[in-house]
Amino acid sequence: MAINLEVPKKHRALVDQAHQVAMNMLRPISRKYDIAEHEYPKELDMLAAMIDGLSESGASEGAGATGVRRDADDGDKKGAVKNGANLASVTSVAEMCWGDTGLLLSMPRQGLGNSAIASVANDEQLERFKGRWASMAITEPSFGSDSAAISTTAVLDGDEYVINGEKIFVTSGERSDCIVVWATLDKSLGRAAIKSFVVEKGTEGVKVERLEEKLGIRASDTAVITFTNARVPKENLLGSPEINVEQGFAGAMATFDNTRPLVAAMAVGCARASLDLTRDLLKEAGIEVDYDKPAILQSAAAAKFLQLESDWEAGRLLTLQAAWMADNRKPNSLEASMAKAKAGRVGSDVTLSCVELCASVGYSEEELLEKWARDSKILDIFEGTQQIQQLIVARRILGLSSAELK
Amino acid sequence: MSLISNLKPGGKHGVPSTESRDPIGYLVAGLNRLAQTDLLDKVRLRKPAEQAVFSVTRTGFKTMTNASRTFAKAGKKGQPGTRPAHAAASGVFDLTPGEDEQMLVDVVTEFADEVVRPAAFEADKACTAPDDLLKASLEIGLPILGLPEALGGVSEERSAMAGTLVAEALAKGDMGLAVATLAPGSVATAIGLWGTDAQQQTYLPAFSAEDGTVPAAALALNEPTVLFDVLSPSTTAKKSGDGYVLNGTKSLVARGDSAELFVVGADLDGKPVLFLVESSTEGLSVEGDPAMGVRAASMTKLVLEDVKVSADAVLGETDGSTYTECVRLSRLAWCALAIGTGQAVLDYVTPYVKEREAFGEPIANRQSVAFMVANIAIELQGMRLLTYRAASRAAAGKDFTREVALARKACTDKGMQIGLDGVQLLGGHGFVKEHPVERWYRDLRAIGIMEGTVLV
Numbered sequence: 001m002a003i004n005l006e007v008p009k010k011h012r013a014l015v016d017q018a019h020q021v022a023m024n025m026l027r028p029i030s031r032k033y034d035i036a037e038h039e040y041p042k043e044l045d046m047l048a049a050m051i052d053g054l055s056e057s058g059a060s061e062g063a064g065a066t067g068v069r070r071d072a073d074d075g076d077k078k079g080a081v082k083n084g085a086n087l088a089s090v091t092s093v094a095e096m097c098w099g100d101t102g103l104l105l106s107m108p109r110q111g112l113g114n115s116a117i118a119s120v121a122n123d124e125q126l127e128r129f130k131g132r133w134a135s136m137a138i139t140e141p142s143f144g145s146d147s148a149a150i151s152t153t154a155v156l157d158g159d160e161y162v163i164n165g166e167k168i169f170v171t172s173g174e175r176s177d178c179i180v181v182w183a184t185l186d187k188s189l190g191r192a193a194i195k196s197f198v199v200e201k202g203t204e205g206v207k208v209e210r211l212e213e214k215l216g217i218r219a220s221d222t223a224v225i226t227f228t229n230a231r232v233p234k235e236n237l238l239g240s241p242e243i244n245v246e247q248g249f250a251g252a253m254a255t256f257d258n259t260r261p262l263v264a265a266m267a268v269g270c271a272r273a274s275l276d277l278t279r280d281l282l283k284e285a286g287i288e289v290d291y292d293k294p295a296i297l298q299s300a301a302a303a304k305f306l307q308l309e310s311d312w313e314a315g316r317l318l319t320l321q322a323a324w325m326a327d328n329r330k331p332n333s334l335e336a337s338m339a340k341a342k343a344g345r346v347g348s349d350v351t352l353s354c355v356e357l358c359a360s361v362g363y364s365e366e367e368l369l370e371k372w373a374r375d376s377k378i379l380d381i382f383e384g385t386q387q388i389q390q391l392i393v394a395r396r397i398l399g400l401s402s403a404e405l406k
Numbered sequence: 407m408s409l410i411s412n413l414k415p416g417g418k419h420g421v422p423s424t425e426s427r428d429p430i431g432y433l434v435a436g437l438n439r440l441a442q443t444d445l446l447d448k449v450r451l452r453k454p455a456e457q458a459v460f461s462v463t464r465t466g467f468k469t470m471t472n473a474s475r476t477f478a479k480a481g482k483k484g485q486p487g488t489r490p491a492h493a494a495a496s497g498v499f500d501l502t503p504g505e506d507e508q509m510l511v512d513v514v515t516e517f518a519d520e521v522v523r524p525a526a527f528e529a530d531k532a533c534t535a536p537d538d539l540l541k542a543s544l545e546i547g548l549p550i551l552g553l554p555e556a557l558g559g560v561s562e563e564r565s566a567m568a569g570t571l572v573a574e575a576l577a578k579g580d581m582g583l584a585v586a587t588l589a590p591g592s593v594a595t596a597i598g599l600w601g602t603d604a605q606q607q608t609y610l611p612a613f614s615a616e617d618g619t620v621p622a623a624a625l626a627l628n629e630p631t632v633l634f635d636v637l638s639p640s641t642t643a644k645k646s647g648d649g650y651v652l653n654g655t656k657s658l659v660a661r662g663d664s665a666e667l668f669v670v671g672a673d674l675d676g677k678p679v680l681f682l683v684e685s686s687t688e689g690l691s692v693e694g695d696p697a698m699g700v701r702a703a704s705m706t707k708l709v710l711e712d713v714k715v716s717a718d719a720v721l722g723e724t725d726g727s728t729y730t731e732c733v734r735l736s737r738l739a740w741c742a743l744a745i746g747t748g749q750a751v752l753d754y755v756t757p758y759v760k761e762r763e764a765f766g767e768p769i770a771n772r773q774s775v776a777f778m779v780a781n782i783a784i785e786l787q788g789m790r791l792l793t794y795r796a797a798s799r800a801a802a803g804k805d806f807t808r809e810v811a812l813a814r815k816a817c818t819d820k821g822m823q824i825g826l827d828g829v830q831l832l833g834g835h836g837f838v839k840e841h842p843v844e845r846w847y848r849d850l851r852a853i854g855i856m857e858g859t860v861l862v
Binding site: 291296310314390 | 495498500507633635637770776777780781784797798799809819
């Protein structure tokens with residue numbers, strides 16, 4: 001084996017495919033759904049059918065939201081380095097976000113809830129929720145990053161849990177078939193009592209209260225959902241119902257190790273859209289980056305572009321690393337957070353700087369540069385903000401507990 | 407120069423030329439002169455003492471180049487030399503070093519931990535690498551690391567990746583000593599990559615000598631020019647009879663005083679070209695050129711005055727392609743050095759901030775401190791992956807122009823930030839030489855400035 005950081009040969013067809021879809025399906029409707037916020041992008045149903053077909057045929061390597069599952073029995077040769085579904089997922093998600101991040105997030109049956117199910121569901125649940133579109137409901141009005149502060153409750157009553165509470169920022173909350181809801185079994189037991197439940201839409205007591213109007217990713221609906229005595233079968237609890245104080249939050253947080261590289265990949269894809277177009281526009285304006293000539297001897301615009309591209313590539317490679325580790329069963333909490341932190345901040349820097357480089361052409365709605373600069377901001381926030389990622393990285397590097405490094 | 411312009415303060419001591427003196431300024435300048443003549447021992451004007459160790463002093467010391475060896479000509483002129491095979495491409499994304507590479511890294515890491523790091527402080531101060539350390543570096547085979555087996559080396563294929571890992575591991579010990587020990591091998595690697603059969607047969611056997619007589623050698627591309635563009639050297643090569651005449655000054659040439667073979671970059675008919683110049687050639691001189699950092703590499707200026715070399719002194723192509731490739735591979739090596747030193751910073755500050763207490767608890771418990779450490783770790787890993795990608799492409803014979811440029815950008819900017827933060831995290835203690843972070847700060851400034859010198 002040898003060190004090689006190119007996109008694996010066997011994924012190249014998949015990446016090309018995703019790129020073609022992004023270019024020919026997402027880009028043409030990108031501005032349309034940015035303007036028509038909350039309108040359902042019906043074009044996506046066709047695309048979702050195509051993705052399901054590809055996934056059935058095995059051509060997609062299990063990429064997409066469910067590609068984060070770490071199967072126990074993948075029957076690979078022992079010791080052989082694997083380029084599997086995690087790597088396929090981040091590369092294809094990046095391509096799709098090069099097309100449109102909001103639309104990728106609206107892709108039927110590719111919700112974050114699907115990733116959560118794929119990460120922690122048992123085989124029976126996996127089968128039962130197959131083909132469903134699952135959104136994820138964690139955040140509440142009173143907290144964001146501090147997931148341990150969950151106040152939505154789940155109380156076992158016979159064969160059902162009764163759920164009560166209010167969830168905000170539920171991506172695809174209106175369009176999804178079901179919602180993965182995070183709730184506490186007993187608030188006094190802290191993090192260990194927090195579990196996730198699959199709640200079917202249409203369950204009595206589940207109500208989409210309103211949709212948010214947002215800075216970016218406007219094609220994606222972001223819902224406020226209330227749960228009033230909503231009853232779900234107890235088999236819908238994901239993972240173990242035991243409250244294991246020793247293990248604490250680990251089970252629930254494991255989802256994030258798998259989804260953070262995906263969000264990092266979104267930032268990588270969105271930022272590349274800006275870089276690609278800006279490179280083009282700069283060339284028309286007579287500026288081309290010379291990779292051999294020292295940056296300080298080139299125009300300020302070229303030097304800036306080189307810096308953006310370098311930062312972007314670092315974010316991209318960190319993302320691939322985190323996914324590669326997941327594929328090869330290496331613990332990757334640290335690397336997933338590094339990828340998310342770097343790609344998240346680079347996503348903002350690249351898209352905002354590209355607007356600046358392109359001046360009013362970048363700022364005007366005539367081009368999509370301004371849209372990408374709005375879309376990218378959320379990627380440094382959801383699935384753990386920049387600050388949360390830094391906290392995780394710092395705790396890991398320094399070997400400090402959450403009590404020591406608050 | 408007229409008397410008036412001599413009295414102007416600009417152009418000396420870092421004073422910009424736009425400055426002028428007012429009457430008080432003249433008075434102060436005069437007093438300063440007087441003070442410097444050492445009135446305390448009024449006997450006579452003090453004679454400026456010649457510094458014994460030439461490399462530590464900046465002024466006026468010139469010496470001849472090392473002339474101890476002449477390389478006996480061998481091999482077939484004009485015949486292409488042996489070339490290492492490209493590393494096989496597996497098509498699999500993988501961050502695991504090969505078995506051979508890992509073994510090499512383990513050996514070098516041990517050397518870096520046990521020999522290089524303990525010697526770093528003194529070597530930095532003395533501007534020279536200790537002899538026994540240089541000898542030990544020969545024993546672990548550093549000079550022949552980049553050479554294929556057919557040329558007396560160790561690698562089966564193009565070893566840019568192994569070279570990168572080794573440079574990183576060495577620089578974790580110390581960047582200056584890493585440069586001192588890697589410089590000869592860099593020249594050998596260059597001859598292996600681009601030399602003719604004659605050049606390889608003439609020079610390479612000396613590098614695989616097992617009796618400790620491996621020559622020091624230097625890859626001299628830098629020049630003392632503001633806004634220096636390595637691709638347009640002002641050192642010139644002019645055709646003259648059968649050979650060339652070289653004129654110019656190269657700066658920051660590692661171990662120039664002891665080097666027996668130079669690879670010098672010069673402009674030939676508008677294209678940058680590499681020339682092999684033996685230290686015994688007439689017209690060469692070196693002077694000490696110590697810098698802010700990387701001091702253990704005994705940096706010198708190499709002055710070429712009407713240096714005559716034969717027609718077969720040209721290394722590689724004359725169309726600029728070999729030279730450009732050389733620049734890229736050397737930038738790659740500097741990236742690897744930045745990663746190694748960056749890792750040294752991270753490994754040093756991590757226990758420090760956990761032990762150092764302020765306001766009743768370790769400073770690591772504060773986010774402003776902890777996040778600085780987190781960002782060092784994040785950017786360092788980014789630098790590493792960028793560099794590895796460029797290196798693996800180089801080893802596989804793929805174009806790596808863009809990749810090495812992106813790696814160099816990150817290693818220059820983020821590397822310097824890591825140097826800054828390393829000192830900052832130790833506060834006042836970071837500023838004094840009791841801790842190595844100030845050295846790493848000085849060393850990390852070299853990335854992005856240095857061209858040539860080392861190469862993988």
